[in-house]
Amino acid sequence: MKKQNTTPNGKNGKTQSxxxxxxxxxxxxxxxxxxxxxxxxxxxxxxxxEKTLLAGDFLFVNKFVYGAKVPFTDISLPKVHDVRRGDIIVFKFPRDRSLxxxxxxxxxxxxxxxxxNQQVYINGKGMQxxxxxxxxxTKMPAGVPEFQIFxxxxxxxxxxxGPIHIPRSGDVITLTSATLPLYRDLIAYEGHTVSxxxxxxxxxxxxxxxxTVSRNYYFAMGDNRDNSLDSRYWGFLPENDIVGQAMMVYWSWDPDLPLLFDPVEKIASIRWNRIGLAVH
Structure with a gap:
């Protein structure tokens, strides 16, 4: 009789595989x-x-805190809390949601x-x-329009x-030739055609x-105020496009050094002092 091959624990190879x-x-x-x-x-x-986060930082992003989105649906899981002013958030870029x-x-x-004059005011109160x-x-004077501004x-x-109002669900906005540039993208995002x-x-x-606005929107800016493509240039951030909250830097090194061609220099560029850094 043919003997069956078994492993030390008595299971045959196929079962273990x-x-x-x-x-x-x-x-x-x-x-x-x-x-x-x-x-x-x-x-x-x-x-x-910069200098809050550096190019080459690798982060963990908390997705459940704002209510993670169920893929291919408009359904969100229960959230821990709403987005707060000052939170560092990851989101889908409204002009290219693949990014x-x-x-x-x-x-x-x-x-x-x-x-x-570079000072942010929210509801009339200066924001730190x-x-x-x-x-x-270079600081730009008031009244001088900037190319590509929103x-x-x-x-x-x-x-x-500004001043500019951040739309929320239930807001009733006036539509005129003057206000349309402000709300055109929002209305299209909510599934309507406007002309x-x-x-x-x-x-x-x-x-x-x-x-009548049907969704909530936010306004986002980079900490490197003069080198950031943010809401000042592309407008309101829809709540449904928010992915999560930045949590912690788990790795960091110089992104401009190629690992394949200069591995020693790449490893030497590791920013050990940033690993484990809480993001806030």
Whole structure:
């Protein structure tokens, strides 16, 4: 009679291989679920958050704190708390949702925001500059419009901006030729078509002078105020596009050094003092 090959624990090779395969599948599923709903890794690609975060920092992002999104749906899991002013958040870039951006939340739904001579005011009260925020460019005077500023055709610039109201669910906004640049993207995001014929705004093909906002929006800025593509340039951040809150730096090194061609120099560039750094 043919002898069956067994392992020391008495199981045959096929059974053991199957158990290993099942364990790997389960581990992969658990990792995918954790990445989808709990925590995800994110790499800082640019200097828009310097000196708070550096290009080459690798972060853990807390996805469940704001209520993780169920993929391919508009469903969100229960959240721990709402986004707060000052939170560093990762979100889908509104102009290309295949990209993730990271900025600091400056204003919440319903807030009134204004920047005067680089000082941010929320609801009329001056907001303290984040501890490591910086200005590296030339200050721009009020009334001098900046190229690509939001909304178009305004006289805003990076250092003198607004006043502007951050839309929240239930807000009723007035639609005119003057306000349309401010709300066009928001209305399109909420699933409507909007156009301007002469001085008349048309919503879903019908003349309209009012619109009720159905979602909440935020205003985000980088800590490196003069080198950040943020809400001052692309507008309001929809709540549904927020991925999570930055939590901790788990790795950091110089992103400009190639590991393949100069591994010694790359390893020498590790920023040991940043590993384990809490993000706030």
């Amino acid at each position: 199957r158990e290993w395969f099942e364990a790997l599948v389960i581990a992969a599923l658990v990792a995918a679920i954790l990445r989808m709903f709990v925590i995800e890794s994110y790499r800082i690609p640019t200097g828009s958050m 993730n951006y990271i900025k600091r939340c400056i204003a919440l739904p319903g807030d009134n925001l204004e920047i005067r 500059l984040p501890p490591h925020a910086q200005f590296i460019g 909304p178009s055709m305004s006289d805003y610039n990076k250092d003198n901006y 301007l014929v002469g001085d008349q705004v048309f919503l879903d093909g019908q003349a309209a002078n009012r619109y």
